[in-house]
Amino acid sequence: EAGVTQFPSHSVIEKGQTVTLRCDPISGHDNLYWYRRVMGKEIKFLLHFVKESKQDESGMPNNRFLAERTGGTYSTLKVQPAELEDSGVYFCASSRTSRGEAFFGQGTRLTVV
């Protein structure tokens, strides 16, 4: 069984540009989560999908962040326009149920210069 896959593993972009991160959850996992770790700080929840629906987006920092999960399979997280403070590692996790173990991807390291 393939694990959670995130693409790209690294991204360096200039301030003001757009970046799209992708997450492929484990097949059959309805729950998909996005988290972010800004340098030196704890990992913070961004949002939660159940299939294609946003269950909880209370952690999204502002309207420059847009997450989608069309068809309830893979998810994308777009940052537009990117700012310096968006730099960090973005993790995706999936689980079969909301009470089950969450499996994480390897993360995308985003650097905004």
Add this chain to the structure above:
Amino acid sequence: AQKITQTQPGMFVQEKEAVTLDCTYDTSDPSYGLFWYKQPSSGEMIFLIYQGSYDQQNATEGRYSLNFQKARKSANLVISASQLGDSAMYFCAMREGGDNQGGKLIFGQGTELSVKP
């Protein structure tokens, strides 16, 4: 408000010795779960161990055990017989329970463990 605290930014341990990584939590929800994840230098988050708030016994998974002290709201991770490959960042996390909860995790700041040969 729910919170996870890891007070040890960095820890050193000699190979083959045991080490305890501290974690305290704060929640008003009687139903919750506690997790430990390992993040090696390669970046992925690896699930290690889980403890439910109603579990009567401390969780164990191989060399990992969770010292769950509910009254003190602590969930320390004990790694026995440390190996060089245990060197990594370790995160404690909590999920508040209840069927209407979404399952999001709240993380501590992490502890960087270094195992010395």
